[in-house]
Each structure stands twice: as C-alpha cells, then as structure tokens.
Amino acid sequence: MMSTQSTCTPDTLLRKLKLTTVKSLAHVLDVENELSCDWRRFASLVPKRPGSTEMKYDMRKIQYLEHKLKRSGSSPTESIIQDLGTVNMQVKDIVKVLEIMGHYEAIKILLPEYSVPTEQAQPDTNHQIAVPEFDDSKIHHFTFQEVIALTANFNAAPLLEGGRKIGEGGFGAVFLGYFKNETKCAVKKLFKEELNPEVNILQQLQQEVETLLHLKHKNLVKIYGYCLENLCLVLEYIPEGNLCERLACEGSKHPLSWKSRVSIATGSARGINFLHNNNYIHRDVKSANILLDTDLVPKIVDFGLVRRLPDLKTSQVTSLVIGTNAYLAPECLAGNFSYKADVYSFGVVLLEIITGQRVFDKNREGGDLVSFIEDLEDDDAIINEVDKKAYPYDEDQVKKMYDVSSRCIQKKKLRPEMDEVYKELAAMCNPA
Numbered sequence: 502m503m504s505t506q507s508t509c510t511p512d513t514l515l516r517k518l519k520l521t522t523v524k525s526l527a528h529v530l531d532v533e534n535e536l537s538c539d540w541r542r543f544a545s546l547v548p549k550r551p552g553s554t555e556m557k558y559d560m561r562k563i564q565y566l567e568h569k570l571k572r573s574g575s576s577p578t579e580s581i582i583q584d585l586g587t588v589n590m591q592v593k594d595i596v597k598v599l600e601i602m603g604h605y606e607a608i609k610i611l612l613p614e615y616s617v618p619t620e621q622a623q624p625d626t627n628h629q630i631a632v633p634e635f636d637d638s639k640i641h642h643f644t645f646q647e648v649i650a651l652t653a654n655f656n657a658a659p660l661l662e663g664g665r666k667i668g669e670g671g672f673g674a675v676f677l678g679y680f681k682n683e684t685k686c687a688v689k690k691l692f693k694e695e696l697n698p699e700v701n702i703l704q705q706l707q708q709e710v711e712t713l714l715h716l717k718h719k720n721l722v723k724i725y726g727y728c729l730e731n732l733c734l735v736l737e738y739i740p741e742g743n744l745c746e747r748l749a750c751e752g753s754k755h756p757l758s759w760k761s762r763v764s765i766a767t768g769s770a771r772g773i774n775f776l777h778n779n780n781y782i783h784r785d786v787k788s789a790n791i792l793l794d795t796d797l798v799p800k801i802v803d804f805g806l807v808r809r810l811p812d813l814k815t816s817q818v819t820s821l822v823i824g825t826n827a828y829l830a831p832e833c834l835a836g837n838f839s840y841k842a843d844v845y846s847f848g849v850v851l852l853e854i855i856t857g858q859r860v861f862d863k864n865r866e867g868g869d870l871v872s873f874i875e876d877l878e879d880d881d882a883i884i885n886e887v888d889k890k891a892y893p894y895d896e897d898q899v900k901k902m903y904d905v906s907s908r909c910i911q912k913k914k915l916r917p918e919m920d921e922v923y924k925e926l927a928a929m930c931n932p933a
Contacts, residue, residue, distance in 0.1 A: 509611055511593035516586030525610045527578035540577040541567075542645065542730030546598045547581070550588045556642065557585070563729065601646065602730075635680035640714060641726030643735060648728045651678035651735065652688050670789075670803075677738065685738035686725055691805075705805035706732050712804040716779060720772030722792065722800045739792035739800050744769075744850070747793060748857050748888070756890035761797050762854045763898060767930050768799040770923040773847060776801070777840050777919045780809050784838055786846035787828045788853050788860070808838065827860040827869045832913055844916045848909025851902055857888025871910055880904070898929050 509522060530540045541563055549557040558566070558581075570577050585595065592611050599608045608615050632650045633643065649655065655676055658664025667675040673691040680686060691706055706727065713724035713736075723737040741747065742754070744765065750756055757765070769791050776783055783790075784806040792800045830845035852870050853860060860870045867873040877883060883903045887894055905925050908917055 509592060511591065511596065511612065513592045514586065515582055515590045515592065515595070518582065518586075518592070522610060523579055523582050524576075526582070526607055527576040529604075529607050529610065530578040531576050540581070542602060543578070543595075543598060543604075544581055545642070545730045546601055546644065547585060547590075547595065551590055551594050559642065601644070632679065632681045635682050635684040635725075637723070637725055640710075640724060641735070643726050643728040643733070645728060645731045648678075648688060648731055648733050648735070651680070651686065652676040655688075655690065673732075678735065685740075687736045687738045689734040689736060691732040691734075706734065708807055709734060709804040712781065712807045716776065716781070718772060718775045720768050720775065720799055720801055722802045736802070737800075739794050739802075741793040741795060741797065743789045744791040744793060744799065745788035745853070745859075748788065748853060749859070750890065756888075757797070759891040759894035759898070762891060763902070763926070763929050765791070765793065765797060765799045766851060766854050766902065767923070767926040769801065769850065770847065770919065770926050772799065772801040773843055774919040774923040776807075777843070782808050782810055782838060782840050783843050783846075784808060785825065785828075786843050786850065787825050788850050789825075791850070810840070825860075827871075830913065839913070840919065841913045841916045844909050844919055844922065845913075847919070847922065848906045848916075851906035851909065855883065855888065855899060855902055855906070856886045857890055858886075880907075901925070901929060 509518065527540075530543055544558045544563050544566070545556065547557050549555045566577060566580065570580060582595075596608055596611060596615075599605075599611075605615075631647075633641070633647045643651075652665050656665040657674075659666055660677060665676045665678070667677055667687065669675070673689055676688045676690065678686040678688045706729070710724065710727050713721070717723070722739065725735045725737065727734050742752065746752070747754055747757055773783060773786060783801070783804070785803055786801075790801065790803045792802055794800065828846040828849050830842045832839075833842050849860060849871060852858075852874055856870070856874075858865070858870055858873075861868060862870075865873055867876055874883070874886070877886070880900065880903065884896055884899060887899055905917075905922055908915070909922065910916075
C-alpha cells in the first residue's frame, strides 16, 4: 500500500510515495491509442532491482500485465510502481529511466524542482548514442536509443539519396541499420497509429517476434532482436529487394532468368511448407513478402498476421479480414482462414513469376491477375503470357508451373497441400 508521505526526494522509496503522486504519474504514463505507449516503454526499461543491468519486464511479462489489467480496469503504471516498491527501488532509480525516455513531465511530478539539462532537453541524435555490437547468437531486446543509433535516428530519406528508408507498407516502414562492425540490418518500425481500431499493433509485433523466435529456416528471414517501447523489429538485411520489385526490374535491377524464377518459387514453397509443418499459417503470402538475398535465395517475411492452428484440416473464423485482396482466397473474404488460404495466395505468386505481371492492373481486362488468366482459351495459351524478360525458358516447365498454380487457386477442397506444391516445384529444379 502506498504511503501518504507528502515530501518526495530522489532517495524516497517508491513504496513510500504519496498516493496522489503515483496517480499523477499514472495519468501521464498510462497512454493508450496515441503516438506513444509510455507505460510499456517505461516497463521495458526499468531494471530488475537497483543497479541491475537486467530488465525486470520482458515482452511476455508486459503482455501478461496488459491483459491482466485490462480485465480489472487497473492502472498499469500504478501496478508497476507498486511492484518496484517491493525491491526497495527509489525515486532516483525511475528518474533515470524517465530521463532515458525524455519524459520530463513525469519527472517533474516526482521532483518538481528538477531542472531539465539543456543538452538533454532535445531529442537524442545518433552521434550521442553508442551503436550496438553485432551478435546473432541470441535475440536482443534493444533499447529505444540503440534502435535510433542503428538507423541514424530513423533517417527517412530514401537510400538512393543517402538516407536509411528502404520502404513502407500498410503497417510500418523499414529502415537500413548498421551495427558497430558495419554489419547491416533491417529495422522494421510499426506505425503507432493503428489503421484499423480492431488491429492491435503491439500484438502484431509480439506475434512476429514469437514466430521468428521459434522458427528458423533458410527461407525465413532471421531476427536479431526487437524494441518493444518503439514497436521495432531488427532483422537480417536482405539486399536484393522483394520479388514483386525484382519481377518489375525496379531500381534498374537485372531481369530474373527462368532458371532463377523456378529456384525462387521452389525456395518460397519450401519456406511456406516449413511454416505449415510447424502448424503456422502465414495469412499474407504475396510477392512483396518474399525477399531475395545476393544469391537470389528467397526469404519469407512479415509474420505479423501469422496464426497457429492445430492441424492442416483446421480453419479459423474471424470477423476481421486482413491481407492483400488480390491474393486472398475467396473464403477469406468471409473471414475463413486455413492452410489452404496460403496455398491459394502462393498460386497467385506463381502466376506473377510466370507472367511478370502485377497482381492487379486496372487497365488490364479482368483487373486482377487470376481473372485475367482464367479467361485464357486453354492451358497452352499461357505460353503467350510468359514474361519476355524470362527468355529463354523451358516450355514444359512453364506448363508444369502453370498447372501447379491452377490447382492452387481452385476451390478450397480441391487445392493441394503445400508439401505437394513444394515437391512438384523441387522436381523441376532437380529433374530425374
């Protein structure tokens, strides 16, 4: 129980804080649905005990705390302060955390006479912060300052203009980062403004981290760490862009040969099959979520919508339909997701690989690529739609890949499982 002590000094024990002081602190830190998640950031930075370098709350504990307090309607900040009071934490200990956050309003509540240092009153810049060392032997919980250092303070200028911004999607932006030894990384920063009130951005980040923590495969992107308080993921940097961009030869990239396309299709299928074999459904399979490394090895990315299902026959029904419409299986529009939804989406990707065409083009008859292909007179007509940039190509392989694609985009019960898709594509890479 909090004290009614009226005075507060840096040496005051948190358990002795005046109740009204704690409530005032909670008022400025219990931020929801705004640009900052202050109490979560605060929780992620507090040490386990005074002087400790170990953090008291990891991502799972913060998530548990959030769910627990939502049910009770209690204040997260009040709960955290009470918890810290049990380990003899003092006001000066949390002031250090608030200084790191630059949350001087909160500090002033605790210490009204506190003077904000001029050099700290401004946002930190990259040269003031130590750039983290590269270490891929474990998953790191990066601080807000470390992520700023990695990305040159999230320099939003494009890479070609000397900036760090790689690209931007529906839920966030991606920046190029450099560790201390110049090893590159990709920092995915989720938007804190939720585009849909039913979409929990923090939950998406947690889902992506949990998935990548448990699943390691040559065709899945590798995770180096995360920054919960700033909603960031730190991932391996994949230099050749995504498959959608490469098929369009954006950035003056060389066209993908037919042999490379077969290899990319096979590797992508291998990665998705690995997810399915571990009971995960991706739910947003598309060419923009397949990155290519320097050897054109495909890496599946963006696991924010991933869900775990008990077996290959199970479906999940949801009222919230998220994904990219042109890749969504018809049943998904009614909120029904299963492993077969990934198979459908991958079938659309195969059509992109064959034709080199965008998945949607308002100037094309039918608009979406599936409708356009379905209007072809017969299966042999696909040869006339093969991407000219893929020449020379093997007609038999084109027809085989088209056959696989056509079966993937059938009605749900007629679609093959991903294991069958992968094996058929792999046979094209290694003919008997």
